[in-house]
Amino acid sequence: MKTKNKYLCGALAVGVTGCLYLSQCSEFRHKETNKKQPETEMISKQDSTSVDSTKIKEEQKLIGYSMIDAFRHGVTKSVTEYVEKVPYDVDTVDCAGQDNEIIQYAYYNDDNGHIVVCYIRPDTISIPCLSGDDKQQIVRLADYLNSLMDKRKAHESGHQSSCPNKNIGKNINVSDKTERSIFEYNTTAEETALICYHDELRGRFFEFLYTREQFKENNDSIIMELEYPWYKDAFDRGYINPYSSDPKDQLKEQVFCMRNVKKDFEQGDINAYAEYVIERTNEHAAFDEEKGSEYVEALDFDHTYIWDGQLVNLNFFTNGTIPDFKLPPEIKLAAEEKEDIDAYHKYEEQEELRRKAEAENDSIIRSDTARNDTTITSIPVSYYKSYSR
Numbered sequence: 001m002k003t004k005n006k007y008l009c010g011a012l013a014v015g016v017t018g019c020l021y022l023s024q025c026s027e028f029r030h031k032e033t034n035k036k037q038p039e040t041e042m043i044s045k046q047d048s049t050s051v052d053s054t055k056i057k058e059e060q061k062l063i064g065y066s067m068i069d070a071f072r073h074g075v076t077k078s079v080t081e082y083v084e085k086v087p088y089d090v091d092t093v094d095c096a097g098q099d100n101e102i103i104q105y106a107y108y109n110d111d112n113g114h115i116v117v118c119y120i121r122p123d124t125i126s127i128p129c130l131s132g133d134d135k136q137q138i139v140r141l142a143d144y145l146n147s148l149m150d151k152r153k154a155h156e157s158g159h160q161s162s163c164p165n166k167n168i169g170k171n172i173n174v175s176d177k178t179e180r181s182i183f184e185y186n187t188t189a190e191e192t193a194l195i196c197y198h199d200e201l202r203g204r205f206f207e208f209l210y211t212r213e214q215f216k217e218n219n220d221s222i223i224m225e226l227e228y229p230w231y232k233d234a235f236d237r238g239y240i241n242p243y244s245s246d247p248k249d250q251l252k253e254q255v256f257c258m259r260n261v262k263k264d265f266e267q268g269d270i271n272a273y274a275e276y277v278i279e280r281t282n283e284h285a286a287f288d289e290e291k292g293s294e295y296v297e298a299l300d301f302d303h304t305y306i307w308d309g310q311l312v313n314l315n316f317f318t319n320g321t322i323p324d325f326k327l328p329p330e331i332k333l334a335a336e337e338k339e340d341i342d343a344y345h346k347y348e349e350q351e352e353l354r355r356k357a358e359a360e361n362d363s364i365i366r367s368d369t370a371r372n373d374t375t376i377t378s379i380p381v382s383y384y385k386s387y388s389r
Contacts (some may be wrong), residue, residue, distance in 0.1 A: 066179035067161035068304055079209045079306050080217075082161065083154045088115040095142050096123040105145060106152040108160045115156040120145040122374055151207050151227075158206025162199055162302050183284060185298035186291045189335035189342070190327060192284040194295075196277040197270070197325045198302050198317075205261050205314075209305060212257075216242055230260045242308075254307065258314050259322050271328075278334045286342035 065075060067082055076082040079363070085090040093105065107117040124135040162182040163346045182199050183192070208228060213222040234240045240253040287293075294317045303315040316322040 004197065007188055064323075065311040066164040066301075067157075068179050068301070068311065069164070070161075071306055077306070077309055078213060079154070079157075079206065080213045082306070083150070083157045083210055086115055086153070086157050086160060087113060088117055088153060091116055091118045092121050093118040094123040094126075095120045095138065095145070097128050100351055104261055106156045108156050108163070113160070115153060117148070117149050117153050117156070131234050151210065154210035155203045155207040157210075159199065161206070164355070179301060182298060182302050183280070185294040185301075186288050187293060187295050187298060188283070188287045189281055189284070189338040190332065191293060191295040191298075193277050193281045193327055193335050194325055195298055195302070196273065196280050197265075198299060200273065201262055201265055202302050205258065205303075205305065207309070208257065208261050212242070228260075231257065250308075254312065254314055255316055255321060258303075258316055262322065266325075274331060275327065277331055281331075281335055282338055284338075286345065 032038060065073075067076070070076045076085060089109075105120065107116050108114075111114055120142040122135075122139045123137055124130060130138075164179060164181065172375075182202075185195075187195060211224060211228065212231075215221060221232045221235050224235070231240075233285060235242065236254065240256055241249050244250065252326045296315075299318055300313055301318075304311060304313050304361060307314075317324045
């Protein structure tokens with residue numbers, strides 16, 4: 001159940017190594033900003049000076065499309081083209097460079113189908129007595145974050161393409177939108193928790209594919225060096241060949257890349273997602289046992305990408321090629337509690353139906369009895385007289 005329409009998908013904790021990405025479709029990201037976070041209180045300062053969304057070009061047709069549908073209907077042929085066409089707005093966010101300061105730099109707004117990326121404005125005024133070196137460091141940090149805006153947009157495009165809003169969009173027939181949101185598949189609570197991690201992995205892999213396309217276009221592996229050194233190393237020593245048309249070489253590279261992007265996620269900030277995963281799992285519809293699990297189908301959809309101009313299914317998880325995520329104990333416990341609650345609600349619904357059925361049956365019996373009584377009491381007296389003879 002979606003209770004909010006603005007989904008925060010990216011944030012940076014200044015003074016803490018790494019970036020905190022928050023996957024989409026959860027009320028968790030909209031709780032009060034002054035709520036204390038675990039261990040430390042993170043301070044957020046934002047100036048919402050959003051660009052008018054009416055400036056979005058009319059010919060952009062990606063609102064409401066999943067990437068699969070956009071490819072099938074000829075709207076886009078590459079990840080880069082998808083990222084360039086996806087509707088987006090720009091917010092301005094101040095950054096003062098304080099330790100543990102939270103900077104929101106991207107999110108997906110499901111209400112209008114737009115991605116919002118944030119321009120980081122260096123704030124060298126709000127903190128008194130800053131030295132010249134400190135101010136320069138804040139400016140350099142803001143410049144660096146702003147240089148990554150296209151990659152952050154690519155990341156959010158991955159989320160947008162897995163959670164399309166089929167009810168909005170110009171120049172698109174609703175009948176063309178065949179793909180469900182990743183969170184609309186019938187899955188158990190534990191499977192839903194796993195999907196939360198896979199959807200975040202999708203955003204990161206989308207960002208990787210965007211960077212890989214820039215590398216191939218420029219024929220320069222240095223482009224991969226900063227964020228994906230393992231890719232540059234494998235390319236330089238000939239372990240992978242992104243220019244090969246041999247299906248075996250392509251599959252080898254695909255498995256290698258998915259495994260390493262997942263590894264970066266697991267060795268990075270994956271633990272920061274525990275509260276979000278629990279929130280999102282609790283929001284999910286109860287599992288329909290009669291329908292059966294759609295976990296495989298969900299991952300098939302979530303991990304289908306445009307790779308070198310072709311749609312490819314990179315779900316290497318449900319067939320065991322790459323180990324699936326392992327849920328931490330607190331999330332497994334939360335999933336079990338969710339399933340217990342769903343089972344209790346199902347029992348209550350069945351009991352209510354049973355009580356209604358019994359009440360209707362009793363009503364029918366009473367009605368039949370009343371009719372029989374009326375028939376007996378209405379027999380003419382002459383009948384008894386004639387019978388007595």
